[in-house]
Amino acid sequence: MGVEVPLHELLMDVGVGVAKGAKVEPPADDEWGLLRLGALTSGEFTASQAKRLVTWDPAYPRLEVRARDVLMVRVNGAQALVGASCVAKHVRPRLVLSDLMYRLVPDPERLNAEFLGLMLASDRVRRQVRRGMRGTSGQFQIPQAEVKKLQVPLFPLPEQRDIVAANEAFERRIGALERELAKLATLRRGIVDERATGPDARLGDLLTESPKNGYSASEVHEWTGMLVLGLGCLTNDGFVPRQLKRIPKSPLAERSRLADGDLLMSRANTRELVGLAARFRDVGQPCSYPDLMMRLRPDEDRCLTAYLELVLGSSRVRRDVQAGARGTSESMVKISAGTVESLRIPLPTITEQRKAVDAVMSVDRRSATVRVLLDKLRVTQRAVVEDLLSGRTRVNRT
Numbered sequence: 001m002g003v004e005v006p007l008h009e010l011l012m013d014v015g016v017g018v019a020k021g022a023k024v025e026p027p028a029d030d031e032w033g034l035l036r037l038g039a040l041t042s043g044e045f046t047a048s049q050a051k052r053l054v055t056w057d058p059a060y061p062r063l064e065v066r067a068r069d070v071l072m073v074r075v076n077g078a079q080a081l082v083g084a085s086c087v088a089k090h091v092r093p094r095l096v097l098s099d100l101m102y103r104l105v106p107d108p109e110r111l112n113a114e115f116l117g118l119m120l121a122s123d124r125v126r127r128q129v130r131r132g133m134r135g136t137s138g139q140f141q142i143p144q145a146e147v148k149k150l151q152v153p154l155f156p157l158p159e160q161r162d163i164v165a166a167n168e169a170f171e172r173r174i175g176a177l178e179r180e181l182a183k184l185a186t187l188r189r190g191i192v193d194e195r196a197t198g199p200d201a202r203l204g205d206l207l208t209e210s211p212k213n214g215y216s217a218s219e220v221h222e223w224t225g226m227l228v229l230g231l232g233c234l235t236n237d238g239f240v241p242r243q244l245k246r247i248p249k250s251p252l253a254e255r256s257r258l259a260d261g262d263l264l265m266s267r268a269n270t271r272e273l274v275g276l277a278a279r280f281r282d283v284g285q286p287c288s289y290p291d292l293m294m295r296l297r298p299d300e301d302r303c304l305t306a307y308l309e310l311v312l313g314s315s316r317v318r319r320d321v322q323a324g325a326r327g328t329s330e331s332m333v334k335i336s337a338g339t340v341e342s343l344r345i346p347l348p349t350i351t352e353q354r355k356a357v358d359a360v361m362s363v364d365r366r367s368a369t370v371r372v373l374l375d376k377l378r379v380t381q382r383a384v385v386e387d388l389l390s391g392r393t394r395v396n397r398t
Contacts, residue, residue, distance in 0.1 A: 008148035013105040016074065017063055017097030022051035032060055032094045040073050040101060041081050045088045050095055065095045068113045070104040072120065075141040082140045083129035085120035087113055102147060115160035118167055119152050122389050153389060162395035163388045170381035177374045181367060188363045189315065195356035196311045198348035204341025206303040211296055211337040213267065214289035215256035217247040226253055227287045234266050234293070239278040256288035263296045263305050264289055265312065268334045275321035275335055277312040279305065294337060307353035310360055311345050
């Protein structure tokens with residue numbers, strides 16, 4: 001491992017952004033925008049995460065984000081995101097650094113910017129960030145003095161560039177798999193939109209019962225054997241078992257108990273995500289669903305549950321769901337059972353429904369295979385980069 005030095009010895013500056021009022025909507029190409037924290041916390045720089053600035057400040061040009069800037073989250077409500085860092089790539093003009101983040105300017109004669117970005121994400125540095133964090137009750141920060149004190153390994157510049165190149169080789173392979181997943185997602189949407197055809201039917205007429213909201217309960221620490229799903233279980237990629245909470249057993253929880261294959265729909269979320277539907281998959285423990293979801297039970301003689309899951313994700317139905325959502329804030333809108341029942345969906349014959357489901361399942365199997373490869377590659381990437389940064393291994397140039 002290289003000699004450890006305080007980070008400030010390798011930096012020319014640690015700058016903080018500006019606090020300015022901004023509109024929620026993104027800026028136009030010729031307008032100044034204030035960078036959101038979401039631009040840094042997704043794992044890579046996302047220039048589209050910006051708000052439109054409504055007033056001019058002479059400091060804007062000085063605080064404009066440039067390509068290869070190393071940015072760090074200074075303040076966040078989630079401890080895990082404080083200190084999250086990335087190197088700015090694909091930067092658009094007129095993006096201003098917010099006061100919730102730092103810009104770290106490395107000395108180019110001693111420290112490569114991309115290497116600094118990797119180092120700040122390493123386990124060694126993340127542990128130091130957690131120790132240097134300040135704050136309570138939902139607002140945490142890493143002071144500038146603590147950032148400057150971070151102990152980091154110093155490698156010769158050629159070795160820094162070798163480590164960056166090794167990481168970029170992984171990124172290229174990961175990028176290729178991500179592009180394949182994107183193509184498969186496009187193919188899937190095309191199949192759904194093409195196969196989900198037929199005479200329209202009112203969704204409520206196809207259900208054996210009105211949509212039922214789930215069960216709300218406080219989490220318990222002692223094991224009771226019952227879980228409740230988190231809203232994040234319903235995704236654009238289907239059901240993902242996550243955010244599960246332990247809850248006490250009760251008659252209410254039992255009434256919301258799920259069977260494998262039950263179709264769930266989110267009834268409250270952002271406008272983009274509200275109404276997402278997916279079939280529950282058994283997780284090995286009894287589960288109920290929360291009151292932010294509703295369960296849909298179609299008459300299988302007329303509408304297959306698997307087909308209904310597909311058609312609820314079609315472009316047309318998604319537009320209708322979002323149009324029917326109500327709320328005072330775009331961060332949380334809701335749809336009612338009545339809105340769901342009034343949805344018009346195309347209803348082909350059961351035979352055609354099965355063909356549509358089979359076609360989509362073929363794409364889903366390929367997507368699942370690619371995701372497994374992608375997950376394995378990311379784990380390998382993380383392990384290799386950690387070993388290189390620790391000095392346990394070195395890049396083989398042969």
